[in-house]
Amino acid sequence: xxxxxxxxxxxxxxxxxxxxxxxxxxxxxxxxxxxxxxxxxxxxxxxxxxxxxxxxxxxxxxxxxxxxxxxxxxxxxxxxxxxxxxxxxxxxxxxxxxxxxxxxxxxxxxxxxxxxxxxxxxxxxxxxxxxxxxxxxxxxx
Numbered sequence: 282x283x284x285x286x287x288x289x290x291x292x293x294x295x296x297x298x299x300x301x302x303x304x305x306x307x308x309x310x311x312x313x314x315x316x317x318x319x320x321x322x323x324x325x326x327x328x329x330x331x332x333x334x335x336x337x338x339x340x341x342x343x344x345x346x347x348x349x350x351x352x353x354x355x356x357x358x359x360x361x362x363x364x365x366x367x368x369x370x371x372x373x374x375x376x377x378x379x380x381x382x383x384x385x386x387x388x389x390x391x392x393x394x395x396x397x398x399x400x401x402x403x404x405x406x407x408x409x410x411x412x413x414x415x416x417x418x419x420x421x422x
Contacts, residue, residue, distance in 0.1 A: 286352035286362060288316065290323060291331045298342060299333030300365045308334070310352040319350045338387045366393050392419035 286321065291298065298413070302308050311327055312315050326333055334352070336359055343349055354362065360375075364375055395405050402416045 282298045283351075284337055285340075286334055286336050286359065287343060287349050288319070288332060288334050288352050289336050289343050289349040291333055291345045291347065292323065292344070298344075299335040299339075300362070300419060301328075301330065301332060302334045303328060304365050305334065305358065305362050308354065308358055310354065313352075316350065316405075317351060336366065339366065362406075370418055388415075389419040389422050392416055393422070 285393050288302065289299065302311060316327075318326060333355075336354075338347075360379075364372055367375065371400065388409075388411070392405055392409075392411075396416075396419075400408075402413065404422070405411070406413050
């Protein structure tokens with residue numbers, strides 16, 4: 282397995298392997314001289330329906346004969362790419378997990394604000410479902 286995602290060209294646009302880079306959004310690698318030169322050498326535009334991208338863990342599925350180019354993606358770009366390559370039900374579950382992560386990222390700050398506003402610790406435990414020790418830790422932090 283490689284640490285790079287891969288751009289590659291499908292022989293058949295009906296194949297469902299990978300996703301078009303445009304479906305992921307503005308990938309920073311698409312503006313690099315290496316990618317532009319590769320696209321020019323292949324005679325395809327960045328918007329070609331034959332152009333696809335796969336995350337590192339799935340690059341083994343690229344057909345052996347397919348033209349390919351390794352491209353580094355940022356963590357955010359990789360997350361978006363992985364999100365676009367999973368079935369719709371899994372994508373919805375991933376969105377819920379990311380929303381949960383985003384809500385819990387500043388959990389201690391939120392608990393601290395609630396305590397400062399006068400919400401008693403036992404009420405924070407009731408409302409959030411967090412362990413009482415978590416409230417105590419957040420209050421100290």
